[in-house]
Amino acid sequence: MNDLTTIFPTPAIPLTPVLSKLPLNKKVRGKHTTASLLDAQSILHISSGRAGIALALECAKVTNADEVMIPAYHTDSMIAPVRRTGASPVFYRVKSDTDIDLADIQNKITPDTKVVLVTHYFGFMQNLIPLRKLCDTHNLILIEDCAHTFFGSLNEIAVGQIGDYAIASSMKFFPIYDGGLLVSRQHSLDGITLHSPPLTFQIKAALNILENSLKYQRFGLFGKILGGLLFIKSILWQAKKSISNNKRSSADIGPASADGGYGLDEHWIHKFVSWPSNKIIARTDSQELVRKRRENYKEIVTALIGLPGCRPLHPMLPDGAVPMVCPIYVDNPQKHFTKLKLLGVPIWRFGEYLDPEIDETLCKNSVELSAHIFQFPCHQELLSDELDWMIQTIKTQFEQ
Numbered sequence: 047m048n049d050l051t052t053i054f055p056t057p058a059i060p061l062t063p064v065l066s067k068l069p070l071n072k073k074v075r076g077k078h079t080t081a082s083l084l085d086a087q088s089i090l091h092i093s094s095g096r097a098g099i100a101l102a103l104e105c106a107k108v109t110n111a112d113e114v115m116i117p118a119y120h121t122d123s124m125i126a127p128v129r130r131t132g133a134s135p136v137f138y139r140v141k142s143d144t145d146i147d148l149a150d151i152q153n154k155i156t157p158d159t160k161v162v163l164v165t166h167y168f169g170f171m172q173n174l175i176p177l178r179k180l181c182d183t184h185n186l187i188l189i190e191d192c193a194h195t196f197f198g199s200l201n202e203i204a205v206g207q208i209g210d211y212a213i214a215s216s217m218k219f220f221p222i223y224d225g226g227l228l229v230s231r232q233h234s235l236d237g238i239t240l241h242s243p244p245l246t247f248q249i250k251a252a253l254n255i256l257e258n259s260l261k262y263q264r265f266g267l268f269g270k271i272l273g274g275l276l277f278i279k280s281i282l283w284q285a286k287k288s289i290s291n292n293k294r295s296s297a298d299i300g301p302a303s304a305d306g307g308y309g310l311d312e313h314w315i316h317k318f319v320s321w322p323s324n325k326i327i328a329r330t331d332s333q334e335l336v337r338k339r340r341e342n343y344k345e346i347v348t349a350l351i352g353l354p355g356c357r358p359l360h361p362m363l364p365d366g367a368v369p370m371v372c373p374i375y376v377d378n379p380q381k382h383f384t385k386l387k388l389l390g391v392p393i394w395r396f397g398e399y400l401d402p403e404i405d406e407t408l409c410k411n412s413v414e415l416s417a418h419i420f421q422f423p424c425h426q427e428l429l430s431d432e433l434d435w436m437i438q439t440i441k442t443q444f445e446q
């Protein structure tokens with residue numbers, strides 16, 4: 047969390063999915079037809095996407111003698127797992143539409159290169175066939191960063207199908223507190239040992255999921271009963287805090303990823319996802335999730351297209367794409383960001399803080415994307431009046 051977040055009000059509508067009904071129905075897995083990372087042969091439900099990258103690098107046996115290629119358009123949580131191994135991150139360029147610059151990757155391969163990490167941004171998949179060939183030629187491990195693409199396919203190739211390993215950030219697609227995936231369609235993950243999170247964290251995860259829903263009035267009258275539970279939670283937490291004399295470690299309180307931080311906690315790399323988050327993922331109707339996200343995306347793009355001072359980064363939604371957010375290129379971000387945030391519009395800015403090594407010479411497009419792309423939510427749990435309100439507020443702001 048940066049300092050700026052403290053001056054903005056809580057978003058008026060949820061930035062990420064919130065639970066709107068208790069997951070009492072039985073498992074609905076198998077019902078979906080859209081490709082998903084859950085279709086992989088080997089799947090581990092872990093605490094976060096960054097833990098997934100850390101575990102994939104462990105599987106690849108990366109050491110401090112190696113180089114790991116990372117896109118210049120990134121977030122710190124993609125780099126922290128590389129630094130943990132002692133390997134050197136080497137940044138490669140992306141194009142103005144976020145496609146990878148294959149020629150730049152090729153130019154930067156050295157005898158020390160061991161891994162290439164590639165990101166499918168915002169739910170739009172990269173064409174990985176040429177990169178796979180390049181990796182095979184140079185004997186490199188390919189990690190697909192699917193933090194933004196839990197679902198989807200491109201030209202009939204499923205998400206996570208091409209990489210040696212793929213990781214996901216389940217929290218971005220499901221109404222849960224913690225969660226990520228490490229999957230592989232090529233390798234067994236049997237060698238990885240994981241532990242369950244402590245009971246205190248399991249309870250915290252359940253209560254935080256409910257708390258977030260109540261913040262956005264998702265349970266009506268029933269919410270009042272749940273409110274009582276949350277009151278108990280705050281008392282329990284206060285008691286725990288005083289017993290432990292305020293010396294709480296991340297092992298007790300949970301991974302930074304669950305609260306929106308960028309850090310990588312050693313304690314949470316080899317942990318399973320919490321039980322409540324896991325249950326919700328298993329009981330989510332994926333087909334409906336995919337349908338709603340695509341529908342909301344199209345509604346936002348149709349409404350914002352042609353507005354002065356901004357344009358959708360991807361005006362067309364390809365058939366197999368399942369958007370995480372709706373990325374909008376804004377000509378004058380300084381003029382609009384603070385005003386929209388003060389009005390309560392949720393905005394996510396992936397790549398806002400790039401590694402100090404990234405400048406215009408290294409990758410002009412990353413610097414520009416970092417400053418100009420606002421991402422608005424299009425998730426399945428947005429109510430139609432919330433979506434209408436967000437669209438109308440954005441339109442009014444840009445028409446001024």
Ligand SMILES: Cc1ncc(COP(=O)(O)O)c(C=O)c1O
Nearest residue numbers: 094095096123165193215226303
């Ligand atoms: C592209 C990308 N990769 C990896 C991550 C790390 O995911 P997590 O927050 O689940 O650790 C993020 C987080 O925002 C991300 O945007």
